[in-house]
Amino acid sequence: MSDFNQINRRGLVLVGCGRMGGAMLTGWLARGLEPGAVTVLDPRLAPEWQDRGLRVNAALPERPAVLVLAVKPQMMGDALAAMPDLSDTLVISVAAGTTIATFEAAFPGAPIVRVMPNTPAAIGQGISAMIGNGAATPAHLDLTEALMRAVGRVVRLDREDQMDAVTGLSGSGPAYVFHLIEAMAAAGEAQGLPAALALELARVTVAGAGALAVDADEDPAVLRQNVTSPNGTTAAGLAVLMDADTGLPPLMARTVAAATERAKELGRELGRA
Numbered sequence: 014m015s016d017f018n019q020i021n022r023r024g025l026v027l028v029g030c031g032r033m034g035g036a037m038l039t040g041w042l043a044r045g046l047e048p049g050a051v052t053v054l055d056p057r058l059a060p061e062w063q064d065r066g067l068r069v070n071a072a073l074p075e076r077p078a079v080l081v082l083a084v085k086p087q088m089m090g091d092a093l094a095a096m097p098d099l100s101d102t103l104v105i106s107v108a109a110g111t112t113i114a115t116f117e118a119a120f121p122g123a124p125i126v127r128v129m130p131n132t133p134a135a136i137g138q139g140i141s142a143m144i145g146n147g148a149a150t151p152a153h154l155d156l157t158e159a160l161m162r163a164v165g166r167v168v169r170l171d172r173e174d175q176m177d178a179v180t181g182l183s184g185s186g187p188a189y190v191f192h193l194i195e196a197m198a199a200a201g202e203a204q205g206l207p208a209a210l211a212l213e214l215a216r217v218t219v220a221g222a223g224a225l226a227v228d229a230d231e232d233p234a235v236l237r238q239n240v241t242s243p244n245g246t247t248a249a250g251l252a253v254l255m256d257a258d259t260g261l262p263p264l265m266a267r268t269v270a271a272a273t274e275r276a277k278e279l280g281r282e283l284g285r286a
């Protein structure tokens with residue numbers, strides 16, 4: 014892919030190749046990033062990444078095109094301390110909470126883009142939100158977008174402070190949906206269904222509804238109404254789920270607020286470190 018020509022020439026360094034780093038690397042390799050152009054730094058790299066032609070825990074190229082930081086926020090200080098001067102390199106971080114200012118202190122003058130992806134990236138169905146610093150040119154933003162498009166959709170933010178709410182919504186969101194599946198399956202079981210059957214019904218219902226909603230012309234509210242017969246079964250269920258005091262809306266509001274607040278807190282903790 015032509016988007017990756019520059020990276021194939023100058024190299025990409027991936028620091029941290031766990032769940033998120035690994036998901037992104039899978040997408041990039043599938044879309045034409047040459048394994049020999051990738052230096053992976055991860056002290057305990059998973060066996061699946063060995064013997065793939067990647068440069069594993071090797072010396073960094075002199076002027077890599079891109080440095081991608083995908084370690085846990087709490088590990089970021091150690092990872093940054095081990096980096097050489099990379100002022101000519103586009104720095105991309107996917108770490109929750111860790112602010113652009115933290116990276117600007119580590120890489121003065123460098124173009125920096127903060128990205129918040131999510132784990133459906135592992136199957137090319139993630140969504141990433143991104144925002145760059147003042148040194149990030151339109152070309153840097155386009156390159157970041159091309160990289161993240163390899164694992165799903167991309168949205169651009171207006172302000173960095175939106176990143177904490179993005180983290181609380183779409184970054185953490187897959188876990189909420191997995192828990193919805195767990196809760197629906199348990200509820201089906203409580204109504205007498207065998208566990209395996211209830212789980213399959215819950216899984217495929219959530220997957221199918223998600224697929225129906227993702228590119229629908231209709232609003233999700235209309236899709237919901239399409240399921241709901243007057244005085245029928247769905248209406249009875251939704252009366253509980255949509256209760257303004259005890260239903261999903263206040264629960265989800267508290268859930269996303271707690272995750273957003275934790276992202277802010279991480280930023281404050283790491284800013285002090």
Ligand SMILES: NC(=O)c1ccc[n+]([C@@H]2O[C@H](COP(=O)([O-])OP(=O)(O)OC[C@H]3O[C@@H](n4cnc5c(N)ncnc54)[C@H](OP(=O)(O)O)[C@@H]3O)[C@@H](O)[C@H]2O)c1
Nearest residue numbers: 029030031032033054055057083084085086088092108109
């Ligand atoms: N998972 C998600 O849903 C998600 C979504 C959006 C953003 N993120 C962000 O993505 C980042 C990574 O999360 P993750 O879930 O992928 O974590 P992870 O699976 O633990 O991956 C991080 C990897 O980095 C390695 N590592 C630790 N210290 C390192 C260092 N100094 N240099 C190089 N590698 C190092 C870890 O090795 P050890 O395991 O041996 O420590 C691990 O293999 C986090 O900042 C997180 O906020 C995650």
